[in-house]
Amino acid sequence: MQHIVSQYHQLIFKRPSGTSRGILKTKDSWLLTLSEDDRLSAASEISIIEGLSVETRDTIDLLLATADWPDRDLSDFPAVRFAMEILDLSRAADDPFSLWDTSFSRGNEGIPINGLIWMGDREYMYQQIKQKLAEGFHCLKLKIGAIDFEEEISLIKYVRSQFSADDVELRVDANGAFHPRTALTKLRRLSEYDIHSIEQPIKPKQYEEMSALCETTPISIALDEELIGVRSLKEKEHILNTIRPQYIILKPSLIGGWDAAEEWISLAEDYGIGWWATSALEGNIGLNAISQWISSKDTDMPQGLGTGQLYENNIPSPLYIKDAAIWYDPELSWDINIQK
Numbered sequence: 001m002q003h004i005v006s007q008y009h010q011l012i013f014k015r016p017s018g019t020s021r022g023i024l025k026t027k028d029s030w031l032l033t034l035s036e037d038d039r040l041s042a043a044s045e046i047s048i049i050e051g052l053s054v055e056t057r058d059t060i061d062l063l064l065a066t067a068d069w070p071d072r073d074l075s076d077f078p079a080v081r082f083a084m085e086i087l088d089l090s091r092a093a094d095d096p097f098s099l100w101d102t103s104f105s106r107g108n109e110g111i112p113i114n115g116l117i118w119m120g121d122r123e124y125m126y127q128q129i130k131q132k133l134a135e136g137f138h139c140l141k142l143k144i145g146a147i148d149f150e151e152e153i154s155l156i157k158y159v160r161s162q163f164s165a166d167d168v169e170l171r172v173d174a175n176g177a178f179h180p181r182t183a184l185t186k187l188r189r190l191s192e193y194d195i196h197s198i199e200q201p202i203k204p205k206q207y208e209e210m211s212a213l214c215e216t217t218p219i220s221i222a223l224d225e226e227l228i229g230v231r232s233l234k235e236k237e238h239i240l241n242t243i244r245p246q247y248i249i250l251k252p253s254l255i256g257g258w259d260a261a262e263e264w265i266s267l268a269e270d271y272g273i274g275w276w277a278t279s280a281l282e283g284n285i286g287l288n289a290i291s292q293w294i295s296s297k298d299t300d301m302p303q304g305l306g307t308g309q310l311y312e313n314n315i316p317s318p319l320y321i322k323d324a325a326i327w328y329d330p331e332l333s334w335d336i337n338i339q340k
Helices: 057-064 078-094 124-133 149-162 182-189 206-217 233-243 256-270 284-295
Strands: 005-019 022-036 039-047 113-117 139-143 170-174 197-200 220-223 247-250 274-277 318-324 325-328
Touching: 005 318, 022 057, 022 078, 039 078, 039 284, 057 078, 078 256, 078 284, 113 124, 124 139, 124 149, 139 149, 149 170, 182 197, 182 206, 206 220, 206 233, 233 256, 247 256, 256 274, 274 284, 284 318, 284 325
Parallel strands: 113 139, 139 170, 170 197, 197 220, 220 247, 247 274
Antiparallel strands: 005 022, 022 039, 318 325
16 A cells, blocks of 8 residues: 555634533544545545544554554554545545445435534523524434533423424434433433434443333433444444344444444344434544445435534535535535645
8 A cells, every 4th residue: 555644633623512521622633645646546534532532642643653553453443443444445436535426425415414502501502503493404413411401401492392393303412411310300301392312311331221221211312422442243232232222323433434333233223223323523534434425325314414514624625514414516626735
């Protein structure tokens, strides 16, 4: 393989974004490129979320400093492994950014996405909700668990006072913020407002508690962080067989790439478990790769693919949001020079 050039790129949020794990102001990423005759022949991105990804910035910097890193076993580096999958597809493609030949990559069809509502004070969340509804989103995902639960309920109640479940699908993401003893009570409160699903209500690795919740919940539960760090097919099967969630959520850079995601999908289908995919706050190169992969799948569920607009220094790309969907315009150009 040609020499892979790696360059660190710290993405900067336009506005600090809140989760139950804290406030995000920056995001670590690395641009990977291959060139031939002074022409870009492949491009990829390593993307991690500090405190959530298996890797850290230090461990990735150490890995990339070794001469043979592309040939090493990357099982301990799921984000790097995914980046190499992207790079291999990019190198083999006629266009390094058109990884699948689909209606999406040809610019003929968009992928429905949810409108993401970040945590913050009541007024900030309220303004986000109003903006997403005005933009025509029919599926909203609310990050919850950081402010007072009753305030979050009042925000959800507001949405439902304006729009029925037939008009707007509501998803909530607790990021493990609920305590197992009180989780079911909170799920019952949420169920009064026709919630489609809740992501990761309690912290991962509490299999018995999560299994009991999935068995008795009035709202469909989707596993998210539960999938991180799970490597073997046997372990994946054990988790799904034990917990029996209603959905799983696939973030390729957190779970080890497309091969790992395909294993999860195959098992989920065997157990009658639904799924959708979301980005893990990747920049536009990673977001494009995930979007193109999703476009090759037979699914019409809204996906979590609208995060590319969060950053003030993202790499300019042909991706854009229109009519509550993400689109790709192959007539537009990429600019892979890192924006400072």
